[in-house]
Amino acid sequence: MSYAMDMQNYTTQSETATSEPKIMARDVNVFYGPSQALKSIQLDIGANEVTSLIGPSGCGKSTFLRCLNRMNDVIENCTVEGRISLDGVDLYNSGLDPVLLRARVGMVFQKPNPFPKSIFDNIAYGPRLHGTVSNKDELDERVEKSLRRAGLWDEVKDRLDKPGTGLSGGQQQRLCIARAIAINPEVILMDEPCSALDPIATAKIEELIDELRERFTIVIVTHSMQQAARVSQKTAFFHLGELVEVGETDRLFTSPQDDRTQGYITGRFG
C-alpha cells in the first residue's frame, strides 16, 4: 500500500517537473504521398528527460523523431499536419528557419557518420558554420569541452588532426555526439544510436546519455527495449502510426496499460 502511495507521489512529482514540456506535439499527422505514417499523435516531451520511442519497424517512431527537427522537409511528398512546438514556438508555421532549428535540435544517427575530416574539424564544423565562436582559442576550448562531455577527450586528445573516420565504431558515434553538442543544442535526437555498436561501446553511450540529460532534452528511437528501459524516464510505444501508450518507463515495463504494448514488449506480438 505504501508502495502504491509512493508511486503516486512519484508520478505527481515528475508530472509537476514536466508541467512545461520542452516539445509538444498535437494532432500530428504525417503522410508519405497518399499513405499515412503517423495518425493524430499527441505527445509531450519533458525538458532534461530522456524519452524513448519504441515500436516495431514501420510504426512511425523514426518519422516522428524526424518531425522534431524538420528532417522530413527534405523528403519529397512528405506532408506534416498538426502542431509541433519547441518551448511553445510552432516549428512548422511560425517562419522558423529550419537551419536554425537544427542548431537547437541536434541529431545523431544509427550509423556513425563522421565527416571525412580530422577529429578536430568534425567538432569545429558546427561552431564555425553558425559563427558561435569568435576566435581560435574559443574554438579549441569548445572542441575540448564537447569531446570531454562525450567522454572521448582522453582517447583522442593526442590525435585531433587524424581523420574521424579512423576511430572505432563506438568512438565514431561518440564523436558524432560530441559534434552534435558542440553547437550547444537544447534537444538531441538519437535514431538508434547504438544498433551498430558492441555492448561495451553501447554501455558508454548509455552512460553518456544519462550524463547529457542534465543539460539536454533527449529523444531516442531504439529497437532495444532493454535500452529504452535503461536510459529513459519516459517511454512512448508506437504501433501502425499510432501512439499507443506513453508513460513513466518503469511503469510501462512493469504494468503496461494497453494489450498491444504488453504484447510488444514481452515478445508476443501477433
Added chain:
Amino acid sequence: MPDTKDHIVSSFDKELRIIHEIIIRMGGMAENQLSESVDALVQRDSAKAELVRKEDAKIDALEEELEAAVIQLIALRQPVANDLRAVIAAFKISSDLERIGDYAKNIAKRSIAINQMPPQKSVTSIMRMSRLVQEIVKDTLDAFSNNDKDRAIDVWHRDEEVDEMYTSLFRELLTYMMEDPRNIGACTHMLFIAKNIERMGDHATNIAETIYYLSTGERIEGKRPKGDRTAFQILTPDDGEGEVEI
C-alpha cells in the same frame, strides 16, 4: 499459463509454464500437508504425523527447483511486464507455500507429542479453524491457477475470520490452563498449533496479494484485515471474566 497470447519464442512459454506448474504442485502439496497434519492430530495418528514430517522435504525441494528456474529465466530472457510479474509472483508465492509446509510439519511434530497426553477438548476448535484455512488456501490456489483477481480479493478479506477464530481459541486454551495446571503442557502445544494455522492464513493472504499484483500490476487497495487481538489481551485468574482489554 492462463495468459493471453504465446510468445514468438516458444521456449520462453515452455519455461513460464514449468514455473507455473511447479507452483501448482507446491500448492497442492502444501494444502495436503495441512489437512494431513491436522488429521494426525485429530485422529491421534503418530504414524501419519511422521509421514507429514518427512513429506515436507519434497516441498522444500520444489521451492529450490522453482528458484533455479526463476533465476535462469530472469538471466536469460529478461522478462518484462506481465512476464516479469509472473516470475516474481511465482518466486514470492513459492516461499509462502514453503512456509505453509513448514507450519504443517511443526503441527505434525507437536501432534506426536500431544498423542502422548490425554485427549484435548480444544481439538474441535483447531479442526474448525484448520478447515477454514484449508478452504482459504484452496481458494487462493484456484485464484492463482485461473489468474482470478476477484477471488484473490475475496480470500484476502477472509483472513480476518481466521484471526477471530484464533483469538477465541486463545481464550479457550487459557481457560483450560487456568482450570487445571496439568493442562498447560498440552494446551501450550495446542496454542502453537493454532498459531501455526493462523500464520498459514497470513501466508495465504500474502499469496492473494501477490495474485492481485500479478493480475493487475497494482497493489490491493485498503488496509489489510486484522482480527487477531491476542497481543492486547491480559488474563488474570482473579477477575470473573478472566480478560481485560487494554
